[in-house]
Amino acid sequence: MGMEHPVSLNLRVRGLEHSATLAINQRSSELQALGREIHRLGLGQSPFPVPPSVIASLREHAEVKDYLDVRGLGSLRDSVARFHQRRDGVSISAEQVLVGPGSKELLFLLQLAFYGDILVPTPCWVSYTPQARILGRKVRTIPTRFEDRWQLTPEHFARICDSDRDRHRPRLLVLNYPANPHGLSYTEDELQGLADVARHYGVILLSDEIYGELRFDGDHRSVARYYPEGTIISSGLSKWCGAGGWRLGTFSFPAELRTLRESMTSVASETFTSVSAPIQYAAITAFDFGPEIEGYVSSARDILARLADFCFRRLSNAGIRIHPCEGGFYLFLDFGPIQDALRDRNINDSDTLCERLLEETGVATLPGRRFERPDDELSLRMAFVDFDGEAAMQALAQLGEGGLPADLASPVNEGFVRTHCASVCTAMDKIESWVHEMTSATTGPSRRDVAA
């Protein structure tokens, strides 16, 4: 191999790590290639296939090859607008929608176009703050507490706004619910409260609702209902439609934020030009949300809800602090209650926690640090997606009319997830035994003792 050419890097990207989720995926593959049994709970990717009608639509449009409107195909934007009208009760027209190659890219453009501070409650999705840093934006993380269900309370939000000397400085608050990394959602009262504070201080909300359809009770509410004039709603095909690799995301803007939308559109026209044409046609079928898609999303929720509950019960029994997940496919584990035992075994930060868990049990997860939690907080995110979603959906369909019991704790549900989500269930068994081993007084000398 030749010598590397010396390249001078932009200071803002110097030292930037690869996106955390992609790195854990690669490490899991390496260990698997060495013959280790790995439970892949690191990468947050939908386990379900893309619905057949959406695939059919993609096939049908494979020959469409022209560049499309930078904002997105008119009929797709129409379909997205109707989707939000139905779901969120907001009056959005096709004009107000922008389609991009994933909501991640749109979020990047938003942070580029918006001039002001970015506020992000933590734990938060891994890419919000690196994006802000790449762009040189001032980002203020707002640590939330387990006791507040990891949610930003309206009182806390108001205190943050008040504490600024310039109370009306341009600010953008990123909300995400159901959330990555903890699966919790805001209540209606909380959304109303946050909306009131945002309106009072003129804060723009970026409401990342990419997991909205996967809220288990099917009752996802957008904060745009309470603050329509200041909320941008983010959605896309990646999570509820199982099509992360297709790369299609959407932002829906209020009419009041036209200038921001147009600036982002100009940047889009100078960068990605337009999203892949066949994907846009297929996305119309998805956002039209006909009975097939509705059935698909509903069975995805059914399966995820049972599995989430199973994991929650097992992990809390093991002594880990955790909230039940309300939607999506993540749980955020706080090992605080057993931290003394872990620290005795030289596990003093979340990176080491995840490394040791991976090495000693084969369960791949992501450290809390990646979600902007303090380095020494012993927390991690688990994505309970290591199962064949297609087979699980087929098995659910074979159960017929009644489907799975509504009582999540029913043994029938447990039997279902044990059979169809076996790797995730085994991972729970392994975490449970690992915790037991860590906390058991009868284990051998700790590594610290050995080292000493």
Ligand SMILES: Cc1ncc(COP(=O)(O)O)c(C=O)c1O
């Ligand atoms: C909370 C959240 N927002 C946004 C995204 C980005 O999704 P995409 O770019 O695939 O639309 C993800 C993906 O993991 C996510 O978890």
